Amino acid sequence: MFxxxxxxxxxxxxxxxxxxxxxxxxxxxxxxxxxxxxxxxxYQGISFKIMFIHVPTAWLSLAIFLVMxxxxxxxxxxxxxxxxxxxxxxxxxxxxxxxxxxVTGSIWGNLTWGAYWVWDARxxxxxxxxxxxxxxxxxxxxxxHFQKADFAASILAIIGLVNLPIVKFSVDWWxxxxxxxxxxRMGGPSMTNDYLIxxxxxxxxxxxxxxxxxxxxxxxxxxxxxMERSILLND
Amino acid sequence: MRIxxxxxxxxxxxxxLLIIFACFSASIFLISYSLxxxxxxxxxxxxxKSMDGIENKYLRVGGLVKTNSLKFLDGKWIFEVxxxxxxxVNVVFSKTLPNLVEENKGIIVEGKFxxxxxxxxxxxxxxxENYMPQSAIDKLKEEGKWRGN
Numbered sequence: 001m002f003x004x005x006x007x008x009x010x011x012x013x014x015x016x017x018x019x020x021x022x023x024x025x026x027x028x029x030x031x032x033x034x035x036x037x038x039x040x041x042x043y044q045g046i047s048f049k050i051m052f053i054h055v056p057t058a059w060l061s062l063a064i065f066l067v068m069x070x071x072x073x074x075x076x077x078x079x080x081x082x083x084x085x086x087x088x089x090x091x092x093x094x095x096x097x098x099x100x101x102x103v104t105g106s107i108w109g110n111l112t113w114g115a116y117w118v119w120d121a122r123x124x125x126x127x128x129x130x131x132x133x134x135x136x137x138x139x140x141x142x143x144x145h146f147q148k149a150d151f152a153a154s155i156l157a158i159i160g161l162v163n164l165p166i167v168k169f170s171v172d173w174w175x176x177x178x179x180x181x182x183x184x185r186m187g188g189p190s191m192t193n194d195y196l197i198x199x200x201x202x203x204x205x206x207x208x209x210x211x212x213x214x215x216x217x218x219x220x221x222x223x224x225x226x227m228e229r230s231i232l233l234n235d
Numbered sequence: 236m237r238i239x240x241x242x243x244x245x246x247x248x249x250x251x252l253l254i255i256f257a258c259f260s261a262s263i264f265l266i267s268y269s270l271x272x273x274x275x276x277x278x279x280x281x282x283x284k285s286m287d288g289i290e291n292k293y294l295r296v297g298g299l300v301k302t303n304s305l306k307f308l309d310g311k312w313i314f315e316v317x318x319x320x321x322x323x324v325n326v327v328f329s330k331t332l333p334n335l336v337e338e339n340k341g342i343i344v345e346g347k348f349x350x351x352x353x354x355x356x357x358x359x360x361x362x363x364e365n366y367m368p369q370s371a372i373d374k375l376k377e378e379g380k381w382r383g384n
Contacts, residue, residue, distance in 0.1 A: 039368035044335065048366055077248045113359045114333030120276040158252060162260045166267070175275045175297065177343060182364040191366040 006085045010222040013215035021212045027205030034198040047111035054104040055183070056203035060210055061097035061129065062164055064090050068136075069161040072154035084150040087157060089217035091136040093210055098130035113177060121170035122178035129167055132160040146225075277343050280322040290348050296324055297343040297361060305338050316342060316353075328355040335360035 031052065041048040068087045075083035105123070106116045117123065136153050143149035171180045183189045189196050267274060277297035283289055301315035301323055312332055317323040326344050336342055341361030346354050375381040 039370060041366050042369045042372050043337075043340070044362060044366075051366070073252060076252060077245055112333075112335050112362050114335075115357075115359055118276070118359070121274050155255070158256055159259050161256070162263050166263070174271065175277050175279075177276055177359060177361055179362055179364040182366065185364075190364050192368065192371050194368075195366055 004082050006082050006218070006222045007226075009082055010215075010219045013211075014219050017212055017215050020208050020215070024205055024208030024212055027201055027208060031198060031202035031205050034201060038194060038198055044112055047108060050104050050108045050111075052199055052202045054101060054108060055199060056206045057097045057100045057104070058126075059203060060206060061094055061101055061126075062167060064094040064097060064210070065129065065133070065157075065160065065164060068094065069157050069164075072157040075150065076154050076158075084154065085218060085221055087136075087154060088140055088150065089214055089221055091133050091140070091153075092217065093213055095130065095133035095137060097210075098126065098133060101126060102130060109177075115177075118177050120176040120178060121174045122167070122176050125163060125167045125170050129160075129163055132156065132163060136160075279318040279320075280316060280324045281318055281320045283324065284322065293345075293347055295343055295345045296326075296353060297341070298323075300336065300338050300340060300342050302338050305336075312358075316344060324353050325351070326353045326355050328358050330358075332358055333360040335362060 035049055035052050038049065040046050068090045071083040071086040071090075074080055075087065105126075109118075110116045136156055139153040139156055140146075140149045143152065168181075170176060171178055182191050183196065183199065191199075277295035278286070279298055280296060283294075283296070296316055298316040298318040301317040304313075304315040306313045310329065312326075312328040314326055314328075315323045316326055324344075326346075328344070336358065341363060343359045343361050344353060344355040345357040345359070347356075348354075372381060
């Protein structure tokens with residue numbers, strides 16, 4: 001498993017990427033269709049429909065960080081270049097995802113709560129997650145040798161893993177303005193089935209888009225390193 | 236496939252990471268545990284009973300708007316915020332309420348107690364994690380399973 005080189009993984013993912021992007025576009029189109037024709041919420045009206053972007057991107061921003069943290073651990077322990085490259089190509093996607101979460105959340109908050117931003121535990125820990133993503137990207141670009149950058153950034157990713165349960169359980173541990181989890185909670189989802197199906201279709205569409213995006217960034221990094229190596233050899 | 240040998244180098248790195256992670260998570264736990272009153276966004280009316288010196292102190296109180304208590308008198312909104320233990324707080328608010336403030340729905344008021352009446356400066360509507368269309372509620376009402384208002 002740790003013998004996979006970045007090159008093998010990159011070629012494998014690029015060979016699948018056309019199917020992944022087609023599947024993603026199909027799922028996203030279906031979910032847009034479903035969202036438009038879905039009945040409004042009895043209490044929040046049409047403004048609750050922003051949930052179908054907010055919740056999938058929120059799940060993904062947490063999941064991406066979990067994968068980043070685990071691959072950083074594998075990279076540091078087994079000195080695996082593949083694992084480091086996985087972490088390196090995931091952090092820009094995670095940053096964009098968490099920015100989408102914060103922006104859609106602000107819009108939703110202004111429509112329902114009556115405030116764009118408050119400093120409650122969920123919102124603050126999510127903002128910290130976005131800053132950790134930003135710090136990871138900055139660390140990766142502040143070293144001359146990519147091996148050193150990978151080492152420093154992995155330590156940040158591993159330390160940042162502590163923030164994940166805080167984001168997820170902040171609404172249960174402290175009183176917050178943010179509502180509690182609707183799907184991943186004890187006692188099953190607290191929404192009707194048509195909402196839940198729409199949410200899952202939208203989630204898988206954005207998830208496939210994330211995988212497509214990830215494989216492209218991974219491919220670019222691998223090809224860039226190959227090119228740099230061949231330039232060094234020719235000099 | 237290469238066979239992974241758990242040699243002493245790998246063990247050393249693993250222990251090093253474990254120690255970093257454990258120290259950091261312990262410190263985060265201690266910080267958030269000692270600051271738990273500051274991290275909490277609001278207090279419930281029941282918590283106010285055990286707090287002293289709440290007069291003139293800037294607070295956030297959260298709960299539900301009590302049924303039949305929301306009134307508009309002399310250009311001011313007057314209502315009661317009630318929690319699960321039926322303790323309540325009288326609130327006065329002189330600005331526009333958010334759209335979603337309704338009786339028997341969540342609310343958070345920010346302001347001060349003056350003569351046992353809470354003078355709110357900011358009011359936020361707090362919606363819960365339940366989402367359903369009106370048709371599903373009508374169906375539940377027909378079956379007699381609906382417990383809301």
